[in-house]
Amino acid sequence: MQRRTVSTAAEVRGITLFTGVQSGVIIKPADRGNGITFSRADMGGHTPIPASVDHVIPETRRTVLAVNVNDASAADKGSVSVQTVEHIMSALAGLGITDAIVEVDGPELPIADGSALPFVEAIVAAGIMNLGGGVVEPIVIREPIEIIDPRGVAAGRIVAEPGDATGLELIYHLDYGSAAPLPAQTARFVSTPGSDAYAAAVAPARTFSTLDEAQAMRKMGLFGHLTATEMLVIGPDGPVENAYRFSDEPARHKVLDMLGDLALAGGGVGRPIRGRITAWRSGHALNHAMARRLAEMGGVSRG
């Protein structure tokens, strides 16, 4: 597959979801072989954080990357981390970008409208270009891999299988049970290089929570800075003070998250995935476990 980067810098600014601060991100062109790397401009930007599953640290409801800086004289000694990377990773993977430097000026990426669309629009406006002479070998799924949630199969399951050789097919089965405010739904998407289907079918799907979850999060002091119009909250009668962008928007958002999290298998060196991945109720933790297996299988060097 052809390596690609942005032609010029793309910028998105806005509020963050977990840390509740204003933040900005600039996606800059990178040379072939850089892969996707994050950096923290507010900490001097000295330490690249590769978009690799080797750098994922466990956190609930989001994807966090970190590197440890052991040099005592370094200005940013300690742990340099960046939170909520999954939506921008999804945008980059969905647009076929293999190499970029993603500079964040705070601890977390802006949540924007909860989807990947603002990142996609900024990148498309900045332009996408082929990297001369740059070809990358995808990670091809050649045999089935199944991972079951440690709490049992009812809690989540994710399966990788050989599939369409030209793309990554993602299928997400969402089923929160008959008492849940959102009906069972399935979303399917094939991510193919050079296609603009991602921007229309997946990128606009927003992150969501049920009204019960949103109320529990507020009690824990989270999301208090966001109103229902800024965040898709689903109550017994559907979205609260909001409307779905797609009838199956929640399942599509799960596909968006899967694409972003799975991209961490080879993201540190810019390698995309080829095959079919199907998930039942899986969240970030199972996505990361699958990304780890794919990275091992693909022989992706430690970044």
Ligand SMILES: [Zn+2]
């Ligand atoms: Zn998400």
